[in-house]
Amino acid sequence: MDQPENEVLPKLHVPSTALDVPAESFASPAVFNVDGVSIYYGSFRAVAHVSLTIHEHEITAFIGPSGCGKTTVLRTLNRMNDLIPGARMEGSIHYRGAGLYDTAVSPTAVRRRIGMVFQKANPFPKSIYDNVAYGPRINGIRGKGRLDEIVERSLRQAALWDEVKDRLGKSGLGLSGGQAQRLCIARTLAVEPDVVLMDEPCSALDPIATGRIEDLMQEIKAKYTIVIVTHNMQQATRVSDRTAFYSVLRDEKSDTRTGVLVEYDRTVNIFENPKDDRTQAYVTGRIG
Amino acid sequence: MNTVAKADPAQSAGPAHPLAHRRPLGDRTFQVLALVAGLLVLVILILIAVSTAQQSTSWFTTAGASGIFSIDWDPANNHFGAMSFVFGTVITSVIAIVIAVPVSVAIALLLTEVVPRRWSQPIVYVIDLLAVVPSVVWGLWGILVLVPWLQNSIYAHIGNVLNGVPVLGNLFGPPISGAAFCTAGVILAIMITPIITSLSREVIATVPAIDKEGAYALGATRWEMIRGAVWPHSQGGVLGAVLIGLGRAMGETIAAALVIGSSATITSHLLAPGYSIPAVIANQFGEASGVFRSALIGMGLFLFAITIIVNLVARGIVERSARRMRGA
Numbered sequence: 001m002d003q004p005e006n007e008v009l010p011k012l013h014v015p016s017t018a019l020d021v022p023a024e025s026f027a028s029p030a031v032f033n034v035d036g037v038s039i040y041y042g043s044f045r046a047v048a049h050v051s052l053t054i055h056e057h058e059i060t061a062f063i064g065p066s067g068c069g070k071t072t073v074l075r076t077l078n079r080m081n082d083l084i085p086g087a088r089m090e091g092s093i094h095y096r097g098a099g100l101y102d103t104a105v106s107p108t109a110v111r112r113r114i115g116m117v118f119q120k121a122n123p124f125p126k127s128i129y130d131n132v133a134y135g136p137r138i139n140g141i142r143g144k145g146r147l148d149e150i151v152e153r154s155l156r157q158a159a160l161w162d163e164v165k166d167r168l169g170k171s172g173l174g175l176s177g178g179q180a181q182r183l184c185i186a187r188t189l190a191v192e193p194d195v196v197l198m199d200e201p202c203s204a205l206d207p208i209a210t211g212r213i214e215d216l217m218q219e220i221k222a223k224y225t226i227v228i229v230t231h232n233m234q235q236a237t238r239v240s241d242r243t244a245f246y247s248v249l250r251d252e253k254s255d256t257r258t259g260v261l262v263e264y265d266r267t268v269n270i271f272e273n274p275k276d277d278r279t280q281a282y283v284t285g286r287i288g
Numbered sequence: 289m290n291t292v293a294k295a296d297p298a299q300s301a302g303p304a305h306p307l308a309h310r311r312p313l314g315d316r317t318f319q320v321l322a323l324v325a326g327l328l329v330l331v332i333l334i335l336i337a338v339s340t341a342q343q344s345t346s347w348f349t350t351a352g353a354s355g356i357f358s359i360d361w362d363p364a365n366n367h368f369g370a371m372s373f374v375f376g377t378v379i380t381s382v383i384a385i386v387i388a389v390p391v392s393v394a395i396a397l398l399l400t401e402v403v404p405r406r407w408s409q410p411i412v413y414v415i416d417l418l419a420v421v422p423s424v425v426w427g428l429w430g431i432l433v434l435v436p437w438l439q440n441s442i443y444a445h446i447g448n449v450l451n452g453v454p455v456l457g458n459l460f461g462p463p464i465s466g467a468a469f470c471t472a473g474v475i476l477a478i479m480i481t482p483i484i485t486s487l488s489r490e491v492i493a494t495v496p497a498i499d500k501e502g503a504y505a506l507g508a509t510r511w512e513m514i515r516g517a518v519w520p521h522s523q524g525g526v527l528g529a530v531l532i533g534l535g536r537a538m539g540e541t542i543a544a545a546l547v548i549g550s551s552a553t554i555t556s557h558l559l560a561p562g563y564s565i566p567a568v569i570a571n572q573f574g575e576a577s578g579v580f581r582s583a584l585i586g587m588g589l590f591l592f593a594i595t596i597i598v599n600l601v602a603r604g605i606v607e608r609s610a611r612r613m614r615g616a
Contacts, residue, residue: 083504085404112507122502125520134516135506184502191506 028056031195031225032077032100037091039072039081046072047259049091052244059217059226061236061267064246065282069259070229073246074197077227078114079107096194112139115188119200121180123172123187128155128164131172131183135191150190158186159216178209185216189224196220198228202235214239233283236267243270245279337592344586350579356586361552363576368583370590372552376469376564377591380544381537383473383558384480388537389530391477392484396526399485400492401514412489419482427546430475431467435547438474439466443559458556467549469562475543480533487532491525492518524609531602535595541566565591 032054039047047069054060054077062070072081079100081087093100100110112135123131132151141147151168155161160182164175172183181201188196198217202210217226217239230236236243244264248257263270263279274280348356351368358369395415399408447464450456495518503513549561550571565587573584 078505080501080505083501108504108507108509110507111505116501116505118498118501118505120498122496122498124499124502124517126516134503138506138508138512138516187502187506 028058030054031056031096033092033094034073034077035092035094037073037076037089037093039069039076040086040088040090041084042086044256045258047246048249050246050259050261051091052261052264054225054227055242056225057221057223058241059221059228059239061240061243062227062229062246063231063233063236063243063282064259064262065248066231067257067259068246068248070244070246071199072259073261074199074227074229075116077195077197078116079110080116082107112191113193114195114197115191115193116197116199117181117184117188117201119203121177121184121204123175123180123183125171125173127169128172128175128183129168132186132190135187139191154186154190155183157189157216157220158182159212159219160186176209178205178212181205181209181213182216185213189220193224195225195227198226200229200231203231210235233271237271240267243267245270245274245276245282247278247282337589340585340589340592344582344589346579347582347586351583359552359554363572363580366579368579370565370583370587372554373563373565373568373587374590375554376472376548376562377538377566379469379558379562380472380476380548380564381534383470384476384537385530385534387474387477388481388484388533392481392529392533393488393526395481395485396488396492397514397518399489401510401518412486415482415485418478419486423479423540423543424546426475426479427543430471430543430547434475435466435471438471439464443468443470447559459558461557462559463557464559465549465561467547467561468559469548470558472544472548472562472564472567473558475547476537476540479540479543480536483536484529484533487529488522488526491522491529495521524606527609528602528606531598531605535598535602538598539566539591539595541570545570 030053032052034050034052034054037047037050038045050069050073062074064070075081076089076093077095077100081089089101095110095114099105124134126134129151132154133147136147136150141150152161152165155164160179163179164170164183172180175183181204185196185201202213205213214235217228220226228235228240242265245262246259247262249260250257263274263276265275269275270279271283274283347368350366355368356370358367359371359375360367360369361372399411403411443464443466446460447462450459451461453461499517499521500513503517508516544564545567548564548567550563550567551561552563552568553560555562569584569588573581576584
């Protein structure tokens with residue numbers, strides 16, 4: 001790792017040079033150090049030169065217009081992009097000091113520590129109980145009592161227990177959109193991850209269901225580190241501690257679009273006192 | 289079919305409602321053709337059932353229930369018991385299913401979940417080619433290649449080893465013949481593997497990528513992902529594919545007739561020659577007349593009924609699992 005432990009936000013202007021700024025003394029330890037990351041799909045460069053640090057027990061929001069690569073960056077944080085043929089990464093990502101893409105690192109082990117909630121709720125076609133118990137089971141937990149305990153704890157954490165406790169044997173596909181998304185969160189929490197990555201978790205939900213999930217994020221952030229991709233800027237201001245604003249760089253000559261990290265700072269600074277004109281334009285609704 | 293133009297008040301002449309329009313001739317012709325084609329299938333099915341039932345009545349009336357359900361098949365003495373053929377049909381189909389299903393499902397999973405797309409397509413072509421090999425070719429290959437090879441290289445050794453062993457000796461011990469229940473089962477398994485593979489592959493390919501990612505995101509390995517996300521999605525469809533394969537195996541005629549050994553017996557010895565309904569019909573229909581002929585047609589009717597039932601059950605299972613998937 002080439003960045004010191006107490007290093008805080010590099011203020012990023014593109015092209016990012018990862019400037020170190022004086023440490024904020026209250027910053028929590030780094031969970032991810034992303035350094036000069038570019039991500040390619042085949043020969044197409046989707047994201048270029050992203051560097052940022054994600055801090056423990058904080059909610060970090062990724063915002064930006066479509067095609068800016070925020071989801072792509074998110075998916076590299078638990079190596080989900082490995083599943084896409086032709087995807088490859090340059091640069092380095094360190095997770096708690098260890099190289100996330102080192103050859104000795106197993107992607108499945110990474111994903112057991114770094115869970116993910118998707119844009120569309122994707123419960124398995126199994127009972128509610130079996131959905132939540134799936135993760136613990138593949139981790140070798142077999143005892144009925146132990147599983148019952150984990151299922152109840154996870155569903156309570158996801159604020160779903162009271163609604164489903166009488167129908168744990170019913171299919172997870174019978175739930176409403178908001179409930180299904182909370183079931184997916186419960187399923188993720190059941191393996192007791194360190195980090196929860198959320199890819200636009202509320203984009204398909206109504207405001208009430210969205211509110212419940214946002215409340216839930218605040219409740220669980222004491223235990224987990226959360227990174228959320230969102231299209232909803234109000235959501236970023238409501239829930240996140242830090243915000244990374246991504247944008248699209250167009251190369252007129254080759255007609256290609258590349259996602260770049262424009263600015264990364266405390267959320268309040270991004271929305272009230274952005275350093276970059278593009279951030280200013282985006283958060284005030286003039287573009288994007 | 290410019291409905292907008294037709295609905296345009298400026299163009300609708302006369303007192304007709306401004307939104308009324310006649311469906312074009314091509315549309316109506318197509319509807320009639322489709323309806324006729326659909327009904328034709330049903331009519332043919334019913335005609336087959338009626339005419340075979342008619343032509344087999346003399347068997348039902350002369351032999352009676354006890355005669356039909358006996359194992360005594362001796363046309364020279366007017367004994368027409370069907371049970372040994374029913375037994376052979378069931379046994380060979382079961383053997384075929386037991387061999388073909390694990391192989392087919394494994395190939396389907398391999399093609400959808402393991403092999404990269406550019407490799408899987410050529411493999412699919414080859415497997416689909418197996419499905420179009422005429423059954424008589426399979427039968428000839430069976431009798432010229434498979435029967436002697438199995439007899440000398442496989443069955444002989446199995447028989448020696450298992451001779452006298454309880455249960456296994458009864459199943460696989462002597463008497464041994466190359467043309468046997470088991471050989472027919474192997475040929476049928478090869479013949480139904482493409483269809484089961486193809487249908488299973490289609491079902492498995494419909495599992496949403498997002499479900500698979502959900503499993504991977506929990507740290508599942510590929511196998512755990514298949515068990516957790518792919519299998520619950522596709523088990524109903526795969527079971528349907530298996531039952532369609534079973535229906536084919538039960539009805540397969542020429543290939544089975546060539547390698548089954550043509551011996552009307554009920555025995556636990558799977559390496560001994562046997563007989564099945566389609567095989568006996570194919571072999572003996574030419575020289576049959578009177579009640580003999582009627583008995584063969586009656587067994588055909590019986591097989592027809594069984595395959596219809598198997599297909600209905602398959603459909604029911606697929607639909608029920610689809611309903612469960614929607615979260616009922």
